[in-house]
Amino acid sequence: MAPPQFNLIDGDVLAEILLRLPPDEPEHLFRAVLVCKPWLRLICDPAFRRRYRAFHGAPPLLGLLHRTQVLIGDPAPRFASTTSMPDFPHPGSDGCPTRPLDCRHGRVLIHMFHDQDAGLLVWDPVTGDRHVVPNPDIDWIAYTGAVFCAAAGCDHLDCHGGPFRVFFLATDDGEEVIKASVYSSAMGAWTAPVSLDDSCECYARHRRDLTAKRRRYIPYVQSRRVAAIEDAVYFTISRSTAIAKYDCGKNRLSVIDPSPPDTEVYGGFITLMVMEDNSLGLAGVKDFSLNLWSRKVKGAAKWVPCMVIDLEKIMPMAKPLKGNGANVVGFAEGLGVIFVSTEDGLFMIDLKSGLLKKVDEPGFYFSVLPYMSFYTPGMVPVLDFVALHCTASICLHT
Incomplete structure (x- = not known):
């Protein structure tokens, strides 16, 4: 059987889902931007960051x-x-x-x-x-x-x-x-x-x-x-x-x-x-x-x-x-x-x-x-964060 086909989630629905990612674990958003370019554009959009801050209230x-x-x-x-x-x-x-x-x-x-x-x-x-x-x-x-x-x-x-x-x-x-x-x-x-x-x-x-x-x-x-x-x-x-x-x-x-x-x-x-x-x-x-x-x-x-x-x-x-x-x-x-x-x-x-x-x-x-403080993509280069995170993970396991 052919593998099932999945459509990308509608932008408004996706935004509502991503808004609920916990701000005290910021790596979730950084990993999400690596999924595809539409997700990258959405998460790095200043309007999304403003909604994210307003949704969660106090900085984590x-x-x-x-x-x-x-x-x-x-x-x-x-x-x-x-x-x-x-x-x-x-x-x-x-x-x-x-x-x-x-x-x-x-x-x-x-x-x-x-x-x-x-x-x-x-x-x-x-x-x-x-x-x-x-x-x-x-x-x-x-x-x-x-x-x-x-x-x-x-x-x-x-x-x-x-x-x-x-x-x-x-x-x-x-x-x-x-x-x-x-x-x-x-x-x-x-x-x-x-x-x-x-x-x-x-x-x-x-x-x-x-x-x-x-x-x-x-x-x-x-x-x-x-x-x-x-x-x-x-x-x-x-x-x-x-x-x-x-x-x-x-x-x-x-x-x-x-x-x-x-x-x-x-x-x-x-x-x-x-x-x-x-x-x-x-x-x-x-x-x-x-x-x-x-x-x-x-x-x-x-x-x-x-x-x-x-x-x-x-x-x-x-x-x-x-x-x-x-x-x-x-x-x-x-x-x-x-x-x-x-x-x-x-x-x-x-x-x-x-x-x-x-x-x-x-x-x-x-x-x-x-x-x-909130720590979200768009504030810092995503690739720099990923490189730093991977380097720290390697150091912890070696």
Whole structure:
């Protein structure tokens, strides 16, 4: 018998099928474009990419970087992929010392420590675009940073190219005060640094230590990923229950009131996040339970408990002599995913489904930087992706 004849699927029907391919496994679309030229044209069409982004909503998680505490040193320059695609080549793989600071809006912010070309690198792993930003005019000793898309009206579903802003939040080494500055790619310059108000309790503690001639307490900006809500960013201060806020519109640093609950019992490991109602959230582990809080600002501001998850029931976790055995080290906004580190590795927990997935091996994770972006044909050459994927597969099997 003659083999059956199959007709190519109607273009509209095919598009509806391809729209449903999961964005967190981008190789499916790349393989689909190799089927035939009509499929290639359809998938690489900008209109299809726009429909694909709108259909899936929040950009998928493609990989992770992370930060360690100041005295631990910097992690190896590695972009850990959370999909079956190969890792993106890290800018520090050439031996240049680097320090990742943030992943947001399709970009990665990395502090580069070249001997003659030190500065901040804004890197798009998907397109490969790189922009070097000079260091701000702050004599930093402890710091964090954030990168944001600055395109007017952008929905941040697929930020690639265009203007951006870089936030730099640091403890000034000479003045021992917390400062903030913002870089605009459109202006090509940093704003003049603004300092945290002198009435802050962490400053008062610092002054008491100086008066008593004790070992000084210095209000260090913690090296964690910030939480961003509208035109403000929130960050934590070491050995303090305070959460600081930088309001970009007002160009003002302040400490929010009241302080969050149970901060000290979380062992210094808390993660700030953006809740579904766009309020500021906080997560920490206490007595082997993951506790989530939300800051409500209608009327008198207060912290309200949202969720408690018994970690002993869902993940491997040894009971230590001291501490909780697990630490919250990150959050992926839009995905509702919490990152928890234990002696068995790094895990992510889907807060809606409760599903647990191991995403990296054991290590010291202080602040996980989730990289979320759509990665579709048309953004990068298909043949380059296929060649890279095949090379990585060969290396894994040899």
